Structure formats: C-alpha cells, structure tokens
Amino acid sequence: MGSSVEELSISLEHDIDEQYQYQPGEIVRGNIHVKTNRRTVVRTISISVHGQGVVAWEDPDYGSFNADEEYINASQIVRQHSKHDPLVIDKGFHTFPFDYQLPTNLPSSFIGKFGSVTYVLKAVIQGERPGETSITSEPFLVLRRAPLPEKSRQSAGANTEKRFWSKLRSGKIKVQIEVSKLGATPGEDIIICAEVANKSPVRVTAVQACLLMNSLYHAKQRAIPFRQIVNKRRDEYELLRGDGRRWQNVRLTVPPYIPETALEFCDIIEITYFLQFRVETSGGKEIRLELPILIGSRPAGLELPANGHEGGNSYNRQWNTMTKDFPFQKELPPQIPEQPTWHDGLIPEMRGKDSTMVNPLFSKQPVQEQVRMHSEPEHDEIMETTKL
Structure with a gap:
C-alpha cells in the first residue's frame, strides 16, 4: 500500500509453548498489527485461514504424481470502508482483533518428503486505489489428539x-x-x-x-x-x-x-x-x-471443553467461504505449490539420523x-x- 504501511503482522493468543499449536475445534484468537507513517484511508482489512494437504513425487518410469486436499478456506472482513463511515487510520500503531473456531475434522500438521499438511493465516490491507495492498501471513500448527486405547x-x-x-x-x-x-x-x-x-x-x-x-x-x-x-x-x-x-x-x-x-x-x-x-x-x-x-x-484429561474454549467466550461466526471476488484470492498458492518456505527448508524426513524431530514450523527452540x-x-x- 505504497509507503503508508510500514509494518503489518499477525499475532495469536495461545499458551502452549507460545508456538501457535491448536487442536481441531479450538478457537484461534489473535490480532492484526498495523504501523502507518501517515494518516491513511483504507478500503478493507481482511483475514483468511487456509489449510491444505498436498502430495507430489516424480517417477522415472511413469512421470509425475500429485494430489491435493483443502481443509479450510474461509475469510472475514475485519474492518471495511463505507460511504458514510470511511475507514481512516491515523499515523502510528493499530491493532485489530479477530477470532475463528477451527473445524473439528482437521488433520494434524505434517511436513514430509513427498507431501505436507499445512495451515496459515493471511491478513490483507487494501487501500483506496488499485495496487495499494499490503499482505502478511502467519503459519500455525494443528495437532489432533486421538485417544489411545x-x-x-x-x-x-x-x-x-x-x-x-x-x-x-x-x-x-x-x-x-x-x-x-x-x-x-x-x-x-x-x-x-x-x-x-x-x-x-x-x-x-x-x-x-x-x-x-x-x-x-x-x-x-x-x-x-x-x-x-x-x-x-x-x-x-x-x-x-x-x-x-x-x-x-x-x-x-x-x-x-x-x-x-x-x-x-x-x-x-x-x-x-x-x-x-x-x-x-x-x-x-x-x-x-x-x-x-x-x-x-x-x-x-486433554479433551476440549464443549464450547471450544475454557472461558466460554463467544467466537466470530462471520467467516465465509472465499470467493473469486475476495481481494486477495489471486494470492493463494496453486494446487500443487512448491515446498513452502516458512519452515526454512527443515523437512523432518530429510534430517540427519542423529537428530530428534522437532516442530518444523518453530525450530529455533533447542531440543x-x-x-x-x-x-x-x-x-x-x-x-x-x-x-x-
């Protein structure tokens, strides 16, 4: 959005190792943080959540094999400009909260040699004129806990x-x-x-x-x-x-x-x-x-409460399936994307045999x-x- 937006980021509220780990059915709560260097008129501030599984490999005799699945593709307008209520952001720092309850039928996050299951949030600020758009994304983990017999x-x-x-x-x-x-x-x-x-x-x-x-x-x-x-x-x-x-x-x-x-x-x-x-x-x-x-x-002992959150707070139900008219639909990856870059190339299945597998999204913490x-x-x- 030109030079008016200096910083754009997403932070999530969670208490498991501060590493954005969620169970299916849990509420994802967070904030979009914006820093502007001047007074700015904004058309929309949007957040989307996307989860997908992809598989791809090459066979020397039979060619390419690939498949993909979509688990979440939802969006929400956090703030929106209107004729009677223009959205104006003053110079400085601003925070816009959001929440979303994850579906209960999500597979766990996984990154392997020939495929992956990944989840990511994407925030978009769209200005008054075409091309004035800022985008940021934040990955998070989904870990399903199937009860053991x-x-x-x-x-x-x-x-x-x-x-x-x-x-x-x-x-x-x-x-x-x-x-x-x-x-x-x-x-x-x-x-x-x-x-x-x-x-x-x-x-x-x-x-x-x-x-x-x-x-x-x-x-x-x-x-x-x-x-x-x-x-x-x-x-x-x-x-x-x-x-x-x-x-x-x-x-x-x-x-x-x-x-x-x-x-x-x-x-x-x-x-x-x-x-x-x-x-x-x-x-x-x-x-x-x-x-x-x-x-x-x-x-x-590890089950989620029936209402999806310990405090019983309500969650935003205004999320919807993304459409072609959504402003950043074109930014979504193709059906068979290249290996994502946000895990720094640390594919667990390709690590040395002497290393313990750790969280592929947040690998900075020593084992x-x-x-x-x-x-x-x-x-x-x-x-x-x-x-x-």
Missing part, C-alpha cells in the same frame, strides 16, 4: 535369535526386549529394557533403539512409502563371543511435535509408527525386532530445552556389559 498403555515384549557363521564356526545371538507401553503421547518417554547375548563367532558392534515413522503418500491410484527415524538411542559397545549387553530403564522420548497415528481426516497421507530394536554385527548383518507404536492422547512428559517413575538408566 487402554490396552496400549500396557507393557509388551518380543524376542528372537539368529545363527551366524565365521571361519567354520557358528553360534547364535539372542535378543529380547520389553517396552513400557505400545501407546504414547508426544513428549512422553517409552521405557526400554533389553538383553543381547552373543554366543556367536562374530562381534556385536552396536545396539540401537529408534522410533520409526512410516509415511505413505497417495496420488492417482498409486502410492509411495517413506520411512524415517524420528528419535533414537544408540549404544556403540563391542561384544565378543560370550559377552552380553543389558539395558534397564532406557528412555526413548517421543518427539513433542509429531502427528497422531493414521493422520485422521487426511486421505492422501497415512502415518504409522514402530519401535525398532537393532543389533549390528561386524559382518554387516544385523538383527531387528519391531513393535507397532500408537501415537495419540491420554484417554481422558534439550523442550519439556518432556514423564508418565513413569524416575529410574536410573543402565547400559552394562555382562558375561554369559
């Missing part, structure tokens, strides 16, 4: 053994593992107890437990999978024949910003989780045990400063060598 909070285990040969000698490596639960909420710890017994002629070089996310992307009746490590504990210790390794109360933290199992209400991306326990050997072979893990919420939710009593972690 009670049986998923119980412990579970698995065991296996495998025979190895070396220099005409053979022997077995035996592995057993027990986890404190098969269902967890983001931020919680999964407690692992495990034993490795090496009665083979090969050396065990490392033991590793990791939480795996399997994502499956759908487009044009085809699908492409991708598997990533979202967190791991690695124990590099050499075990010769006759040695064993014992884990007691080893904690594997579920990252705080990952979507729930299945990514409900998204038809183009599926998500499942596994806890993998792996034993690596000097010959390059390995032993793997995998247990399915459900990610969701506790059965009770070690994030709060963990401990549902089990504190016990000392032990990784020790034993003799068989």
Whole structure:
C-alpha cells in the first residue's frame, strides 16, 4: 500500500509453548498489527485461514504424481470502508482483533518428503486505489489428539535369535526386549529394557533403539512409502563371543511435535509408527525386532471443553467461504505449490539420523530445552556389559 504501511503482522493468543499449536475445534484468537507513517484511508482489512494437504513425487518410469486436499478456506472482513463511515487510520500503531473456531475434522500438521499438511493465516490491507495492498501471513500448527486405547498403555515384549557363521564356526545371538507401553503421547518417554547375548563367532558392534515413522503418500491410484527415524538411542559397545549387553530403564522420548497415528481426516497421507530394536554385527548383518507404536492422547484429561474454549467466550461466526471476488484470492498458492518456505527448508524426513524431530514450523527452540512428559517413575538408566 505504497509507503503508508510500514509494518503489518499477525499475532495469536495461545499458551502452549507460545508456538501457535491448536487442536481441531479450538478457537484461534489473535490480532492484526498495523504501523502507518501517515494518516491513511483504507478500503478493507481482511483475514483468511487456509489449510491444505498436498502430495507430489516424480517417477522415472511413469512421470509425475500429485494430489491435493483443502481443509479450510474461509475469510472475514475485519474492518471495511463505507460511504458514510470511511475507514481512516491515523499515523502510528493499530491493532485489530479477530477470532475463528477451527473445524473439528482437521488433520494434524505434517511436513514430509513427498507431501505436507499445512495451515496459515493471511491478513490483507487494501487501500483506496488499485495496487495499494499490503499482505502478511502467519503459519500455525494443528495437532489432533486421538485417544489411545487402554490396552496400549500396557507393557509388551518380543524376542528372537539368529545363527551366524565365521571361519567354520557358528553360534547364535539372542535378543529380547520389553517396552513400557505400545501407546504414547508426544513428549512422553517409552521405557526400554533389553538383553543381547552373543554366543556367536562374530562381534556385536552396536545396539540401537529408534522410533520409526512410516509415511505413505497417495496420488492417482498409486502410492509411495517413506520411512524415517524420528528419535533414537544408540549404544556403540563391542561384544565378543560370550559377552552380553543389558539395558534397564532406557528412555526413548517421543518427539513433542509429531502427528497422531493414521493422520485422521487426511486421505492422501497415512502415518504409522514402530519401535525398532537393532543389533549390528561386524559382518554387516544385523538383527531387528519391531513393535507397532500408537501415537495419540491420554484417554481422558486433554479433551476440549464443549464450547471450544475454557472461558466460554463467544467466537466470530462471520467467516465465509472465499470467493473469486475476495481481494486477495489471486494470492493463494496453486494446487500443487512448491515446498513452502516458512519452515526454512527443515523437512523432518530429510534430517540427519542423529537428530530428534522437532516442530518444523518453530525450530529455533533447542531440543534439550523442550519439556518432556514423564508418565513413569524416575529410574536410573543402565547400559552394562555382562558375561554369559
């Protein structure tokens, strides 16, 4: 809008880590902040909320595959100019509040290698003359908390053994593992107890437990999978024949910003989780045990109030579906946009295997400063060598 608008921004009122994290059905409250350097006549001040899912990949044999879904596309006129009541903004700072209740059928935010689910607010100030327009946007997270079945909070285990040969000698490596639960909420710890017994002629070089996310992307009746490590504990210790390794109360933290199992209400991306326990050997072979893990919420205590807000305040019902006449419709991204830039290129599935996945929208907070939710009593972690 020429040089009259010096600053335009959106701030949201929320109390979860100050990182704009919402549940479906929750009210998004915020303010549009404007700084002008002179007295300005404005035609409209508008806010919109847009949520979409996109999938795209290239196949060397079959070409391009893409798909998209729209979850929210609503708009609101916050302030509007009229013949009898012109909208004039004096020089200085101004704040315009807004609110919007999210639909209850939204999928969680997600950014992966071949697709994403993203949500963004966009504010527009349109002046009297064509071309006098200022636009800003602010992303936010939606994290659905699907209740976990009670049986998923119980412990579970698995065991296996495998025979190895070396220099005409053979022997077995035996592995057993027990986890404190098969269902967890983001931020919680999964407690692992495990034993490795090496009665083979090969050396065990490392033991590793990791939480795996399997994502499956759908487009044009085809699908492409991708598997990533979202967190791991690695124990590099050499075990010769006759040695064993014992884990007691080893904690594997579920990252705080990952979507729930299945990514409900998204038809183009599926998500499942596994806890993998792996034993690596000097010959390059390995032993793997995998247990399915459900990610969701506790059965009770995290539900939204029936009215969508603790204080019972009303919310603005004057939002509407966007139309071609809306002043910034042309600014919306195409159906298959390029990877969004507001997450600074930090695609979780492309991070190094040694890094824990954190909130892709707000990655400035160090991992070690994030709060963990401990549902089990504190016990000392032990990784020790034993003799068989």
